[in-house]
Amino acid sequence: MNSSSIKLAEEVNSLTRGINAVRFGGSKSNRIAAKPDEDRRYRKLKRIGEYKSMKSHLGTVAIALALTFSFAMVRQDSQAQDAASQPDAGAGTKTPVVDAAKTNQPEDAAVFVTEIPAGYRDWKLISVAREEGSIDDIRAVLGNDIAIKAYREGTLPFPDGAIIARLAWSLIPSEENNRAFGKEQSHVAGAPKNGVQFMVKDSKKYAATGGWGYGQFENGSGKTVERAKLATCFACHEAIQSRDYVFTHYAH
Structure with missing residues (x-):
């Protein structure tokens, strides 16, 4: 896992702890007062989730494109090798010529x-x-x-x-x-x-x-x-x- 992924995970954990503290800690009046802050954390978590989903999707697309490109390159190299290994269509059949x-x-x-x-x-x-x-x-x-x-x-x-x-x-x-x-x-x-x-x-x-x-x-x-x-x-x-x-x- 790279540093960007670690930082994102820490931010998600912090937001989750904050929401739980508001939802399950303190008096009812305090929970009502903290409701806007809870909503803000939920929205941020939602954006993070969308970002992670998009990032995962883009990663999948990038992998697919990379695989497609690699397959095309391998196929092109294979065709080039086949062509190089094929004998000349006329080789061996031409009549020897005189200078x-x-x-x-x-x-x-x-x-x-x-x-x-x-x-x-x-x-x-x-x-x-x-x-x-x-x-x-x-x-x-x-x-x-x-x-x-x-x-x-x-x-x-x-x-x-x-x-x-x-x-x-x-x-x-x-x-x-x-x-x-x-x-x-x-x-x-x-x-x-x-x-x-x-x-x-x-x-x-x-x-x-x-x-x-x-x-x-x-x-x-x-x-x-x-x-x-x-x-x-x-x-x-x-x-x-x-x-x-x-x-x-x-x-x-």
Whole structure:
């Protein structure tokens, strides 16, 4: 109990003793004479009672408000901790990106061709080539009708819709041919090698990579190769920007 409460209790006791002394002590005439003083003490006691009741009520309200505030703070802290412990909605699901600064390519997967164009094995021949070193293959470059027309007419840049395909095989000696020739001089295409590559012209869709989309698909399975490998295509083709990024010349 604090000093204020002790002082209030002492005042109540004093008033109560005074009232009892007036009510039960002395003669009747003295009690009648002291009646106003008794009434004054009663009124003061009543005010004290009202004050104590109000003080108790305010205390209850203050406690309730304090509890409400404390609960709100605890709930807010709990929600903050929950949010901090939740993994990023996209974490673990994002496709690893290639450093665009190193490859001169944007990170958007739209720069890559994800489906093999239908009927490409029926396209016309543009040229053939032999690659040595680590590549070590022979290759044929084919074009759809739009690409062939642009090649033959010398149209640059290539129009949208042009598609160029590169097929490759291992280079192996032909025993059958060598027997016919009587010496070892013949080499032919062996098993498919180094996948099938495509360049698809769409100046809007592939604007970030010179208007060409690049794709490479594994032999047999038809699955696209890893994105990191595709990310190097445009950086290489930038060397021939003056020919609309196309290496292969038309073989007349």
